């Protein structure tokens with residue numbers, strides 16, 4: 424069997440040859456003695472035109488009655504068609520039906536709403552939008568691995584089950600083997616997690632960062648890439664309960680090194696997808712966002728902007744009345760603020776740095792002013808935050824003081840504090856929301872449509 428990607432790639436070499444291809448019917452039309460099938464085998468975005476004629480294939484009548492979605496195996500001659508939209512077609516000598524479909528097949532040629540397609544998540548990978556999105560997802564993931572591999576990083580695997588809340592935001596999915604109806608209780612009536620599987624209360628991880636820090640202080644440069652979980656009850660187009668995060672961590676590095684790495688990584692990934700998914704990207708450019716490719720070309724070749732949180736607040740305060748949420752020094756930036764900065768003010772990706780310590784996690788390094796931390800969020804047009812990162816607090820006394828302020832129990836973090844006790848050095852890292860990157864690259868506006876099987880509040884089907 425010849426894959427269509429190979430056939431299109433080396434079209435000229437196959438001209439006049441007899442080949443066998445397999446795939447699914449996307450469209451079928453026929454007249455009395457002549458029929459046309461658009462066949463897709465998933466190996467590439469393009470469809471192959473199959474021409475079949477009564478007398479040439481033995482089962483002409485049967486083929487004309489087939490439904491969209493039928494799986495076929497086709498043997499025939501490759502005919503080059505340099506004048507036509509596609510460079511070649513196949514003139515079938517025989518067509519065999521591998522698996523039938525039916526008129527109820529939901530993916531008929533008409534346009535479906537994204538909402539409807541979410542209800543058939545098991546079939547939608549066959550629809551153009553999702554076929555393109557999930558291939559871009561795969562290629563972008565590979566590009567990121569390649570970038571870090573080329574730059575000497577170790578790929579570190581961090582645990583999914585964890586006993587610590589990295590972000591301290593309390594948005595964790597707890598896991599337990601205790602009887603939900605009748606759990607063992609301590610004398611004061613609390614659930615007794617010492618009787619649980621791990622002997623303590625555990626959850627699905629919200630970030631691999633703390634473990635990545637441990638690995639970075641052994642290998643120098645590491646990254647993690649895996650699923651993370653947040654029980655955020657926010658029903659927005661940018662939040663999922665299960666999403667993939669890529670988290671590099673670098674030793675002997677400060678906030679500027681961190682931002683330089685993030686910028687180089689994103690440019691590399693965008694360039695790689697543009698170069699390796701031309702058909703998919705052309706599709707998104709035509710159907711989602713007419714300026715997409717041109718804009719991404721620009722992003723991949725120009726410097727990102729950088730500004731401090733304090734500067735950002737000054738810029739936002741000038742346009743206070745445009746926003747639903749109040750703007751003042753100390754406020755957390757809302758999506759509307761983030762989008763205003765990146766879309767209206769800078770009109771490109773912008774790193775916002777040095778946030779007030781009160782709105783950031785405990786591990787971020789406190790700046791000399793005592794009020795802000797060495798944090799960097801990357802905001803991009805159309806989405807807002809896609810990266811959150813920081814230089815880490817490496818000074819043991821400052822870190823433990825901050826933890827005490829926040830009410831974090833030292834005994835829960837002894838191993839993390841050891842990283843400061845034994846050869847602690849300045850280090851930094853960030854987390855890239857992988858789905859948000861895919862939304863940015865494809866122009867798809869909802870996170871539910873860049874995850875093959877999305878899990879969001881109230882929805883975990885398929």
Ligand code: 4AD
Nearest residue numbers: 630632662663666670809810811812852853854856
């Ligand atoms: O900003 P966050 O919370 O940062 C961390 O978790 C750090 N520990 C990362 C690090 O420094 N190693 O999350 C990082 C990114 C966000 O910028 C966002 O893109 C994405 O993860 N993200 C989500 N994506 C989808 N759905 C959610 N519920 C998300 N929450 C965060």
Ligand code: MG
Nearest residue numbers: 800808810811
């Ligand atoms: Mg964040």
